[in-house]
Amino acid sequence: MIRYVLAAILIGISVVGFFMFTDPLYKQIEELNMQATAYNEALDNSKALENERDKLTAKYNTISPENLLKIKKLLPDNIDNIRLILEIEQVALPYGMVLRDVRYDTLKKNTSTTGDAAITQGSTGSGDQFKDYGSWDLEFSTTGTYNNFINFMKDLESNLRIVDISSIRFSSGSDIRNVLALPGPEVYKFDFKIKTYWLKN
Numbered sequence: 001m002i003r004y005v006l007a008a009i010l011i012g013i014s015v016v017g018f019f020m021f022t023d024p025l026y027k028q029i030e031e032l033n034m035q036a037t038a039y040n041e042a043l044d045n046s047k048a049l050e051n052e053r054d055k056l057t058a059k060y061n062t063i064s065p066e067n068l069l070k071i072k073k074l075l076p077d078n079i080d081n082i083r084l085i086l087e088i089e090q091v092a093l094p095y096g097m098v099l100r101d102v103r104y105d106t107l108k109k110n111t112s113t114t115g116d117a118a119i120t121q122g123s124t125g126s127g128d129q130f131k132d133y134g135s136w137d138l139e140f141s142t143t144g145t146y147n148n149f150i151n152f153m154k155d156l157e158s159n160l161r162i163v164d165i166s167s168i169r170f171s172s173g174s175d176i177r178n179v180l181a182l183p184g185p186e187v188y189k190f191d192f193k194i195k196t197y198w199l200k201n
Contacts, residue, residue: 073160077199079136091155095148102140132200139193145185166193
């Protein structure tokens with residue numbers, strides 16, 4: 001009888017010990033194993049990302065500095081609006097076409113005037129935050145002959161910076177001719193709306 005009682009006590013102690021010590025310790029070991037598995041997966045992913053980064057870095061390093069400059073000019077990593085305006089002015093300059101009434105549409109508007117150009121500055125359109133790239137609308141007007149306009153368009157088209165022409169309006173008349181006092185072929189006024197792009201970081 002005493003043996004049965006002792007056996008029952010030992011069994012009871014074993015059950016209590018299991019629930020009080022062994023089971024929590026077992027659960028803790030399981031949690032640690034799960035954490036170790038998660039860390040190992042994260043480490044594997046990290047190594048895979050490092051390998052991919054190294055491959056991309058190796059490809060990037062094969063690009064010559066000249067081509068890198070061209071790529072950055074083609075699709076810059078910021079709006080760089082002032083540089084674009086200056087580039088367009090340089091394209092128009094050989095044809096005597098001066099940029100006037102330069103402006104760009106934005107959500108936040110701060111207008112400043114420099115010479116003949118009134119510039120409106122701020123952020124990009126509301127739909128761009130969901131894309132990997134941003135777009136930027138620019139408007140300006142200029143005057144010149146039709147032939148100079150055609151040559152200007154060709155040069156603008158061959159310029160490295162990506163530019164989409166949204167619309168062009170032109171007008172002619174003796175008033176423009178008289179104001180500018182230009183003899184020879186008829187002078188037109190051209191109103192441009194263009195769109196350019198920039199790559200987000």
